[in-house]
Amino acid sequence: MPAYFDHAATTPLSALATSALVEQMAKIGNASSLHSPGRLIRKDVEEAREQIAGLVDANPSEIIFTGSGTEANNLALKGFYWKAHAQDPQRRVVLISAIEHHAILDPAEWLDEHEGAELVFIPVTSAGSVDLVFLTDFVQRRGSEIAVIAVMHSNNETGTLQPIAEVVAIAGDIPVHTDAVQSFGKVDFSFSQLGVTSATISAHKIGGPLGVAALILRRGLDLTPILHGGGQERDIRSGTLNAPSIVSFAAAAQESTSKMAERAIYIRSLKKYLVESLFAIFPDITVNGDQTHSLPGIVNITFPGTESDGLLLLLDAEGFYCSTGSACSAGVPRPSHVLLAMGVSERDARSSLRFSLSFSNTRAEIDQLCEVIGSVVHRARAALARG
Amino acid sequence: MKLIAAMSGGVDSAVAAARVAEMGHEVVGVHLALSSNPQKYRSGARGCCTIEDSHDARRAADVIGIPFYIWDMASEFHEGVVENFIAEYSNGRTPNPCLRCNEKIKFAAVLDRARALGFDGVVTGHYAQMKETSAGRLMYRAVDPAKDQSYVLAVLNSEQLAGAHFPLGDIVKTDTRKEAKARGLYVANKPDSHDICFVPSGDNAGWLRDRLGSESGPIVDESGEVLGEHQGAYTYTVGQRRGLGLTVPAAGGIPRYVLKIEPKTNTVVVGAHEALAVEKIVGDRPIWCGPAPISGRDHRGFAQVRAHGQPLACTYSHNNLEITVHLDEPLFGLAAGQGLVIYDDDRVVGSATVSETA
Numbered sequence: 001m002p003a004y005f006d007h008a009a010t011t012p013l014s015a016l017a018t019s020a021l022v023e024q025m026a027k028i029g030n031a032s033s034l035h036s037p038g039r040l041i042r043k044d045v046e047e048a049r050e051q052i053a054g055l056v057d058a059n060p061s062e063i064i065f066t067g068s069g070t071e072a073n074n075l076a077l078k079g080f081y082w083k084a085h086a087q088d089p090q091r092r093v094v095l096i097s098a099i100e101h102h103a104i105l106d107p108a109e110w111l112d113e114h115e116g117a118e119l120v121f122i123p124v125t126s127a128g129s130v131d132l133v134f135l136t137d138f139v140q141r142r143g144s145e146i147a148v149i150a151v152m153h154s155n156n157e158t159g160t161l162q163p164i165a166e167v168v169a170i171a172g173d174i175p176v177h178t179d180a181v182q183s184f185g186k187v188d189f190s191f192s193q194l195g196v197t198s199a200t201i202s203a204h205k206i207g208g209p210l211g212v213a214a215l216i217l218r219r220g221l222d223l224t225p226i227l228h229g230g231g232q233e234r235d236i237r238s239g240t241l242n243a244p245s246i247v248s249f250a251a252a253a254q255e256s257t258s259k260m261a262e263r264a265i266y267i268r269s270l271k272k273y274l275v276e277s278l279f280a281i282f283p284d285i286t287v288n289g290d291q292t293h294s295l296p297g298i299v300n301i302t303f304p305g306t307e308s309d310g311l312l313l314l315l316d317a318e319g320f321y322c323s324t325g326s327a328c329s330a331g332v333p334r335p336s337h338v339l340l341a342m343g344v345s346e347r348d349a350r351s352s353l354r355f356s357l358s359f360s361n362t363r364a365e366i367d368q369l370c371e372v373i374g375s376v377v378h379r380a381r382a383a384l385a386r387g
Numbered sequence: 388m389k390l391i392a393a394m395s396g397g398v399d400s401a402v403a404a405a406r407v408a409e410m411g412h413e414v415v416g417v418h419l420a421l422s423s424n425p426q427k428y429r430s431g432a433r434g435c436c437t438i439e440d441s442h443d444a445r446r447a448a449d450v451i452g453i454p455f456y457i458w459d460m461a462s463e464f465h466e467g468v469v470e471n472f473i474a475e476y477s478n479g480r481t482p483n484p485c486l487r488c489n490e491k492i493k494f495a496a497v498l499d500r501a502r503a504l505g506f507d508g509v510v511t512g513h514y515a516q517m518k519e520t521s522a523g524r525l526m527y528r529a530v531d532p533a534k535d536q537s538y539v540l541a542v543l544n545s546e547q548l549a550g551a552h553f554p555l556g557d558i559v560k561t562d563t564r565k566e567a568k569a570r571g572l573y574v575a576n577k578p579d580s581h582d583i584c585f586v587p588s589g590d591n592a593g594w595l596r597d598r599l600g601s602e603s604g605p606i607v608d609e610s611g612e613v614l615g616e617h618q619g620a621y622t623y624t625v626g627q628r629r630g631l632g633l634t635v636p637a638a639g640g641i642p643r644y645v646l647k648i649e650p651k652t653n654t655v656v657v658g659a660h661e662a663l664a665v666e667k668i669v670g671d672r673p674i675w676c677g678p679a680p681i682s683g684r685d686h687r688g689f690a691q692v693r694a695h696g697q698p699l700a701c702t703y704s705h706n707n708l709e710i711t712v713h714l715d716e717p718l719f720g721l722a723a724g725q726g727l728v729i730y731d732d733d734r735v736v737g738s739a740t741v742s743e744t745a
């Protein structure tokens with residue numbers, strides 16, 4: 001039986017979210033139309049917005065729907081940079097953690113290359129958590145030059161949770177964006193309590209549909225849009241509202257949040273079982289990143305002496321699906337920038353796999369994985385040792 | 388069998404992979420990333436290392452229904468092929484990087500990795516045939532002489548050939564492109580690549596100049612008289628006639644050709660066409676594609692010195708370190724560094740690298 005251990009990449013649409021999606025797709029109307037069908041769709045969208053706002057502890061007007069988490073991150077990072085820079089040309093520094101997802105990392109590099117920004121990375125500890133000493137010192141020295149700070153809520157490769165409340169406290173008046181794509185629906189997440197300026201959440205990581213997400217942006221702030229058009233979302237994001245996906249997103253958000261505590265206990269025990277089972281077979285593996293302050297389902301493991309793309313190929317052939325760090329646009333495997341930032345050697349970074357579990361995984365699946373992984377790792381080691 | 392199909396993104400390797408998959412083998416498609424900076428790959432449909440090509444290869448694998456991965460062979464390729472190419476040119480020799488790539492990458496680094504991962508061999512879209520005979524698994528020219536690529540594979544030894552699979556060797560009537568179309572592979576109409584894949588412009592001399600710098604030196608005739616100046620001997624190839632830029636007219640208006648490149652003195656020697664005639668060829672680094680012919684004895688066969696060159700009737704012998712060939716009829720223009728391939732009719736006997744000619 002194949003087993004899917006890659007829920008952080010994307011996870012199946014839940015039954016509830018599916019029926020919400022299908023039902024909504026049968027309805028006619030553009031949420032911006034003034035006639036009755038349009039108003040009915042608008043009502044559905046606004047109810048979804050209120051529902052999601054309630055779940056993240058934000059005001060409904062603070063939810064801006066976007067076409068992806070990537071878009072929401074771009075909107076926040078570029079928007080805050082342009083705004084701050086326009087108000088005060090001194091503010092050119094874009095300060096991001098060294099372990100951000102590409103959806104933050106790449107727009108930050110783009111701002112640096114094309115928009116006159118200076119990109120500065122906040123280093124992380126070997127446990128994969130942002131270095132608050134560095135941050136404090138940097139803000140003290142160059143606070144007046146910082147346009148925006150971005151630190152993700154939890155890391156998608158290691159699962160390590162980041163000290164966002166502390167980052168916000170250190171940042172003072174500087175806008176702080178947090179990419180909460182992996183956290184929302186998995187661990188407690190309160191927008192208002194955290195005090196961040198903006199946050200990103202995405203539907204397809206929590207059993208909602210692909211291609212819908214939200215930027216949660218503090219009331220009263222506006223940002224330079226990336227897409228110009230009908231101005232549907234607070235004039236910050238244009239495009240006809242994707243009502244079916246938004247309604248389905250809300251259904252998934254509701255479901256994953258209400259079942260979160262119970263699922264988290266189960267998933268965490270499953271992860272512990274996975275790690276212990278693997279340690280029993282390979283005493284020399286290492287788990288990357290802090291596992292006490294972490295998402296329940298993500299674990300990143302180095303299998304010394306292997307190449308992760310070889311491991312992936314062999315596991316795929318056996319019906320076990322997990323992932324390696326990341327690949328460039330042509331698909332060439334690269335050592336994870338996250339692991340490298342944590343001080344993991346390039347060799348070990350190239351020998352690491354991420355397993356991400358969900359409530360639908362079972363111990364039996366892990367047992368099956370452990371039956372084949374011995375020979376898989378053996379062959380992957382031979383492949384690296386070749387020549 | 389479990390096979391790795393090397394998929395360049397072109398039509399041949401896609402059809403090759405489809406054929407072995409259809410035969411019921413367990414096939415995994417692999418695209419080799421050969422440049423360390425794939426983002427900077429040139430765009431365009433030709434060549435073997437663009438983002439489009441990796442996408443095309445992936446798409447073909449999806450259509451065939453096989454898994455697909457990208458293997459990073461950039462450092463192996465750079466060390467094994469690109470650096471060698473530059474070094475050979477700077478030594479006044481004319482290498483064929485495709486031979487080198489087959490020998491060091493496709494049927495070495497890739498085959499070794501495939502074997503370690505539990506695969507039996509590597510499939511490519513080369514046009515050549517492997518036949519089981521009483522003397523073992525031997526390589527033959529493709530059925531269609533116009534498509535035959537056995538020349539660039541003659542650098543593979545028996546052990547490498549044991550893991551090599553060329554499913555296109557028998558294509559004759561059915562054109563590969565037609566077959567690709569019938570199989571729903573949209574690379575069916577993709578143009579073939581002709582250039583050296585890592586020299587995107589097709590301008591070898593310019594590419595080499597960027598890496599080796601220019602260094603002027605004399606162009607001389609066979610008597611040593613200086614006729615002109617060049618900006619780098621490595622940008623010339625033996626047999627070349629155009630682009631010499633000579634101002635001193637030749638006696639009797641006879642066209643002059645590059646006869647020799649002398650890297651130590653950075654000198655290019657030119658002369659009349661007759662002076663390019665070669666009757667004896669010595670090649671070093673012999674590689675046998677099957678049982679080695681008996682050493683120290685004359686054998687009849689055919690020699691081929693270019694990928695699409697003519698097979699030339701010859702007598703050859705070897706002493707395990709060198710192959711010596713005596714051609715029945717002279718050949719005009721042969722540079723050190725070129726691949727010398729020996730055939731017994733259509734069977735590939737082996738190869739060597741041209742070291743001396745006379």
Ligand SMILES: Cc1ncc(COP(=O)(O)O)c(C=O)c1O
Nearest residue numbers: 068069070101103156179181202
């Ligand atoms: C941390 C993080 N941020 C952003 C994204 C991108 O979200 P989306 O797939 O909705 O564009 C992902 C998912 O790949 C992620 O894991």
